[in-house]
Amino acid sequence: MCINCGCAGTGAASALHVHEHAHDHDHAPRAVRVEEDLLAKNDRLAAGNRTRFTRAGLFVLNLVSSPGSGKTTLLERTLRDLGPQLRFAVLEGDQQTSFDADRIAATGVPVRQINTGAGCHLDAHMVAHGVEAFDLPATDILMIENVGNLVCPAGFDLGEDHKVALLSVTEGEDKPLKYPQMFEAASLMIINKLDLLPYLDFDVERCKDFARRVNPRIAILELSCRSGAGLAAWYDWLAAGLAQKRAARE
Ligand SMILES: Nc1nc2c(ncn2[C@@H]2O[C@H](COP(=O)(O)OP(=O)(O)OP(=O)(O)O)[C@@H](O)[C@H]2O)c(=O)[nH]1
Numbered sequence: 545m546c547i548n549c550g551c552a553g554t555g556a557a558s559a560l561h562v563h564e565h566a567h568d569h570d571h572a573p574r575a576v577r578v579e580e581d582l583l584a585k586n587d588r589l590a591a592g593n594r595t596r597f598t599r600a601g602l603f604v605l606n607l608v609s610s611p612g613s614g615k616t617t618l619l620e621r622t623l624r625d626l627g628p629q630l631r632f633a634v635l636e637g638d639q640q641t642s643f644d645a646d647r648i649a650a651t652g653v654p655v656r657q658i659n660t661g662a663g664c665h666l667d668a669h670m671v672a673h674g675v676e677a678f679d680l681p682a683t684d685i686l687m688i689e690n691v692g693n694l695v696c697p698a699g700f701d702l703g704e705d706h707k708v709a710l711l712s713v714t715e716g717e718d719k720p721l722k723y724p725q726m727f728e729a730a731s732l733m734i735i736n737k738l739d740l741l742p743y744l745d746f747d748v749e750r751c752k753d754f755a756r757r758v759n760p761r762i763a764i765l766e767l768s769c770r771s772g773a774g775l776a777a778w779y780d781w782l783a784a785g786l787a788q789k790r791a792a793r794e
C-alpha cells in the first residue's frame with residue numbers, strides 16, 4: 545500500500561485485509577500502524593541499500609517527476625554524453641512496458657526495467673532486487689528513474705544519495721507549491737524543456753521562488769534536453785556529487 549495515497553501497490557493485500565477486519569472503533573489506529581510498519585520496513589531496506597551502494601563506491605540518484613517531464617530523455621542524453629568517461633547503470637520504474645528500458649539499452653548502458661503493476665512508486669525492496677543484475681563495484685553512477693508521479697515517490701527512500709525532481713515548463717510554475725513534498729525531498733530541481741518557453745507563459749523566476757519557499761536548500765538547474773542548453777551545468781553537478789561521495793568514503 546502507498547503511504548501517501550493508500551492506492552494498491554506493494555503490500556496492498558495485507559493493507560486491505562486490515563481494513564476488512566478492523567472494527568469501527570479501532571479502524572484508524574490499526575491502519576496507521578500498518579502504514580508505520582510499511583514505512584519502517586522500507587526505511588530499513590533503504591538503509592541496507594545505502595550501505596551497499598556506499599561500499600561499492602556508487603553515486604546514486606533517484607529521478608522523480610510527473611509523467612513526461614523528460615526523465616528518460618535526460619538519461620539518454622547524459623549516458624550518450626558521459627558514457628565514455630563514467631560507468632553508469634540504470635533502473636527503470638514504470639507501471640507497465642519496457643519502453644524506457646529499451647531506450648536506455650540503445651545507449652549501451654546496463655539497464656533493468658521494474659514494472660510496478662498497480663503500484664505508483666518504486667520502493668527500497670524493488671531496488672535491492674533490481675540492482676542484483678549489475679556489477680556494482682564496476683559502476684560509478686546508478687540512475688533510478690522512478691514511476692512518473694509527482695506525489696507518491698516522495699515518501700519512499702530507496703537508498704539514494706539524492707532525489708532529483710524534474711519539472712518541465714509545460715506543467716506550470718505552480719507545481720512546487722502544489723506538490724511540496726516532492727520538492728522538499730529533492731536536493732536538485734531541474735526545469736526542463738526550456739526550448740518551449742517562447743510558446744508558453746511559464747514564469748521561470750516564479751517557479752524557482754516557489755521551490756525555494758518549500759525547500760530553501762534546493763539546487764536549481766534550467767535546461768533543455770532537446771537543444772542541449774544547460775546540460776553542461778548538469779554534468780558538472782553530477783561530477784561534483786560523485787567526487788564528494790568518493791571523498792566521503794575515503
Ligand atoms: N521540446 C522538448 N521536448 C522534450 C524535452 N525533453 C523531453 N522531451 C519530450 O517529452 C516527452 C516525454 O519525455 P520522456 O523522457 O519520455 O519523459 P519521462 O519523464 O521519462 O516520462 P515517464 O517515464 O512516462 O514518466 C518526449 O516526447 C520527449 O521527446 C525537451 O527538453 N524539450
Ligand SMILES: [Mg+2]
Nearest residue numbers: 615616644689
Ligand atoms: Mg521515462
